[in-house]
Amino acid sequence: MDAEELPRAPHTVDDFLRAYEDGGPLRGFRCVRCGLVSATWGLACPRCGDTGRVEQELSPSGKVVSFTIQTVPGDEFLNDAPYAYVVVELDGGGRITGWMPAVRSVSDLEVGDRVRFHPSYKPGVQFVRDLPVDRPGSGG
């Protein structure tokens, strides 16, 4: 079988990265068999292996599942430290990782805090706090 005859992912890795740079929408795939929504590239579901996947636009908002404050960064974030690296459970399904500038201390963020995708000046998925607009003075 020629590789060209195999099922094709509608997106390349670069398509994901371009979506982040262009400000979204965040894209992912939903497995038609197990229902996992994944925001990483692949030709099959990383959980159950089924190749039946449909594209799905992902919510830009969600809650922090876990995080760290990166004090010592790698070279691509050298000028951004300290910042938060976050794993986010998006509303409507799917988890994605990203970073939050200006979150410099563990007292600035908690597991369960709400965040939303925000276009960045650099590649990668940037999140900011998802503050209710009708609650002036809610801090953050």
Added chain:
Amino acid sequence: MRETWVVGAASNRFGKMKDSGREAATRVALAALRSSGLAPKDIGYTFVSNCFGIAEHQAHVGPLINGGLGIPDVPSCTIESACSSSSAGLHEAFVHVAGGFVDAALVIGSEKLSHLDTLAATSYFAIAADYPFETKNGATFPGLYATLATAYQATFPTRPEMLGAVAIKNHANAARNPHAHFQKEITMGTYLHSPIIASPLRLYDCCPFSDGAAAVVVAAKEFVKSPVSEPLVIRASARAGSITEMQDRPDLLGLPATRTAAAKAFRQAHLEPKDIDFLEVHDCFTIAEVLALEDLGFFPQGTAAPAALEGVTARDGRLPVNPSGGLKAKGHPVSATGASQVVEIFEQFNGRAPGREVPRTETALAHNVGATGGSCSVHIFSRR
């Protein structure tokens, strides 16, 4: 399958090497052969790991090592599985020897990164994660394990002192290991006052960037007429993989590949965790030792964090863990780490670990993780 033994093992001192990775690999290979009583010409295959050889402008290092050992006609290949590279090499050697393809094989791991600065070394380590979906989003290796630590702490009560006790124990063990990178003990005060690298992990939660090399000689029982060292019988050699990216895993409270590899290994060995006398586990960060002990089945989930604080995992405790000092304090020269765990078990079995002996050496387990658990090896050894 043929009964297969580890018949020789050797390591250099981890830390900063003057030798190149290639030179160090060749030296430890010859030392391992001498400890086995076998000659280079007895080797049928050489499995070499040198993840970051590109940092020394060198790939395809196997033939160079074999040439340096005087066996240039012996086949070799490079095995890369991030931090679990040389345990993956051990698995390949086991498969070749147990399967009857060769009678003896060399497993070598070598790494040299000390000529790079911290930023460059951190960046090299980070490319073993998913580069576009983790590293480009700001993850470093301490950051990824710190994210696991945050999730663990949010689920199970974990005081900083519990992780600190892991670091203190492993430094105490390393202080008695002449191969270790750090040969000094630390106190809880030193730990608690060390700077945060990636919250909640402090400097002393993290393994160092180390240079180092280690080698293991694997041979069929029937090929070894009169072993010069007490061999390790390889009772199980299991590997497993799991989803690389944390966000697609079912939970963040352990490494699925460890659970799978452990289940396979105990099944192969017809043993249970209660049968194991001591462990060398993958403690690149203190939280990694905690997760490993739970994922391997030695502690129920959420209960391993106090083990070091209560002395359970000390050298003279109920279950000695990382008598070598572990990655945390012996050091973590990425590709050498898996082989060096076997070196420690070999030395313990042969009574050549003065000052850090564990009480019982009938069985031992080695656990070695690639990156954040995209791959994992579990080996179980026993006496003849």
